[in-house]
Amino acid sequence: MKRNLKDYHLHELEEIMVELAEPTYRAKQIMEWLYRGVKDFEAMKNIPMTLREKLAMDFHTGTARVICHEISKQDGTQKVLFGLPDGEGIESVVMQYRYGYSVCVSSQVGCSMGCHFCASGLLGKKRNLTPGEIMDQVVSMGTLVGQTIGHVVVMGTGEPFDNYENLAKFLRLCHAEEGYGMSYRHITVSTVGMVEGIKRFGKEFPQVNLAISLHAPNDEIRDQIMPMNGKYGVKEVVEAAKRHSEVTGRRVTFEYGLMDGINDGKNHAGELAQLLKGMLCHVNLIPLNEVSESPYRGSKRERVLAFQKELETRKISVTLRREMGQDIHAACGQLRLAAEKGLSV
Numbered sequence: 333m334k335r336n337l338k339d340y341h342l343h344e345l346e347e348i349m350v351e352l353a354e355p356t357y358r359a360k361q362i363m364e365w366l367y368r369g370v371k372d373f374e375a376m377k378n379i380p381m382t383l384r385e386k387l388a389m390d391f392h393t394g395t396a397r398v399i400c401h402e403i404s405k406q407d408g409t410q411k412v413l414f415g416l417p418d419g420e421g422i423e424s425v426v427m428q429y430r431y432g433y434s435v436c437v438s439s440q441v442g443c444s445m446g447c448h449f450c451a452s453g454l455l456g457k458k459r460n461l462t463p464g465e466i467m468d469q470v471v472s473m474g475t476l477v478g479q480t481i482g483h484v485v486v487m488g489t490g491e492p493f494d495n496y497e498n499l500a501k502f503l504r505l506c507h508a509e510e511g512y513g514m515s516y517r518h519i520t521v522s523t524v525g526m527v528e529g530i531k532r533f534g535k536e537f538p539q540v541n542l543a544i545s546l547h548a549p550n551d552e553i554r555d556q557i558m559p560m561n562g563k564y565g566v567k568e569v570v571e572a573a574k575r576h577s578e579v580t581g582r583r584v585t586f587e588y589g590l591m592d593g594i595n596d597g598k599n600h601a602g603e604l605a606q607l608l609k610g611m612l613c614h615v616n617l618i619p620l621n622e623v624s625e626s627p628y629r630g631s632k633r634e635r636v637l638a639f640q641k642e643l644e645t646r647k648i649s650v651t652l653r654r655e656m657g658q659d660i661h662a663a664c665g666q667l668r669l670a671a672e673k674g675l676s677v
Contacts, residue, residue, distance in 0.1 A: 333417075334392045338366055338464030341501075342510045342623055352386050363510050366393055369475035394468035396422070401476075410476065416441070416465065420458055422486025424469040432482035437469040439499055440490025445524050446559045447545075449591060449620060449628040452489040461490070463501035470512060484514065487522040487543065503537060523585065524560055525569035528578055538580040543616070544573055546586045548595050549603035557594065557628070570607055577590075577612045583649075584611070589618045590631035590639060597635075601642035608648055615643055615650040619646045 340348070345359035358379065365376045368665040371393045373384040393571050397412035399421060411425045443450070444457035466486070474481045477559070484506060486492045492499045499521070503509040506519060516539035523529060524545045533542065548554035554561040574582045586608070590596045603629065606616070617640055620630035636652065641652040 334390060336394055336462060336464035336468075337362065337387070337391050338394045338467045338505070339462050339501075340464075341505065342508070352383065354383055354386075358383060360510055362387075367471060367512055369377075369471050392417075393465060394471065396465065396468045396472060398472075398635070406440075410473075412473065412476065414469065414472070422461065422465070422469070424473055425488065426473040426477055426481070428477075429483075433474070433477055433479050434483035434485060435470055435473045435481045436488050437466055438464060438487045438488035438490050439486055439492040439495050441529070443490050444494065445491050447524070447547075448557050448559075449547075449589060449623065449626050451623045451625065453549075454623075454625055457490070457494075460498055462494040463498050463505055466498070466502040467505055467512070470506065481512075481514075483518045483520075485520045485522065485543075487520065491524055491526065492521050493523045493526040493533070496529055496532065500536065503540060520585075523562045525572070526560065527564050527568055527572045530569075530572045534576040534579045541582065541585070542573070542580075543577055543585040543587055544569060545572075546604075547587075547589050547591075549600050549607055553595050553600075566607070569612075573613065574611050584613045586613060586615050587618060588615055590636050591620055591622045591628045592631045592635070594628060596631040598637055598638060598642050601639045602646065605646035605648045606644055613649065615648055617650060617652045619653070 335346070342359055342363060344355040344423065345362060349356050349359050355397060361378055362376065365379075370376060373379075373388050373393070376384060389431055392402070395417050398412055399415045400413040401410065402607055403411075409425060409427050413425060414422050414424065416422065420441045422438045422441055427434050427436070438461065440460050441458040442455050443452040470484055486499065503519060503521075506514050507516050516537065520541035520543055521533065521537075522543040522545060530542070530544075533540070539611060546554075548565070548566065549563060551565050554566055573586070577584050588595075588604070608615070617636065619636060640650055
């Protein structure tokens with residue numbers, strides 16, 4: 333099987349050039365083409381034809397193809413289902429904000445965390461994505477909108493810390509000057525709360541933003557909606573987040589999806605505030621993007637606002653996430669789920 337050139341750091345490509353009896357400076361030229369979004373070796377005009385032919389025999393430039401492309405008529409949010417060479421599919425979303433474009437990328441094909449309100453886990457985890465497959469989502473979405481992507485959130489399908497080594501290599505490629513050249517501070521990684529991953533992440537990537545999908549103020553509720561809570565309980569996850577904040581000096585974001593009658597009461601807000609008291613953190617309230625296969629429904633607006641007000645009263649930094657892409661398959665996994673079930677997408 334051909335190898336993905338986007339999987340390699342510059343020094344690794346230089347080693348490949350040596351193996352091919354080519355000058356090492358060709359590696360940087362190739363990377364420049366890759367991160368411009370060029371997929372055809374023939375388009376690499378400053379690379380000798382002989383080298384292009386050698387590369388084409390054993391490598392590809394990232395072969396994700398667009399299977400489905402949806403654009404929200406409400407806010408311009410764009411979601412793409414990409415097909416991979418092995419027949420699997422992954423999703424990416426690009427959103428435009430006042431500061432530019434932000435892309436949400438997947439880290440796995442499917443997900444093994446099994447959160448009951450999320451479409452991603454309904455089909456289970458198929459495999460991890462390689463660093464190049466994660467990177468290709470960023471590059472391809474930039475090509476799609478005709479702009480350089482300014483921010484990346486690893487918050488799509490999959491649990492990033494369940495694919496830690498490939499995630500780490502992707503982050504370094506995204507940051508490297510000869511790669512995508514993005515500041516670590518413009519990258520966010522979201523986890524359901526894999527404690528060992530949080531500890532390692534804080535040491536290796538202290539400048540990358542950390543978000544934790546908490547969604548409940550106690551184990552009773554979190555056990556109900558997030559099966560993995562049996563391994564990493566609420567208090568353990570929050571304690572790991574506190575240590576991360578102390579080690580890095582950076583604020584941790586807690587994602588909290590509001591579900592009608594499940595976790596959206598004033599008492600739940602008070603319990604959450606007590607749990608996070610004194611911590612350098614921020615709560616991002618998320619109106620649940622409903623999935624037809626899930627029994628959970630989003631909270632009514634008055635309950636959302638009351639929840640937000642209770643946190644503010646208790647001096648917890650909080651925002652209500654702007655709802656984007658509501659008229660398309662916006663939730664993680666929805667587009668892939670629809671495609672695999674043979675539904676119209």
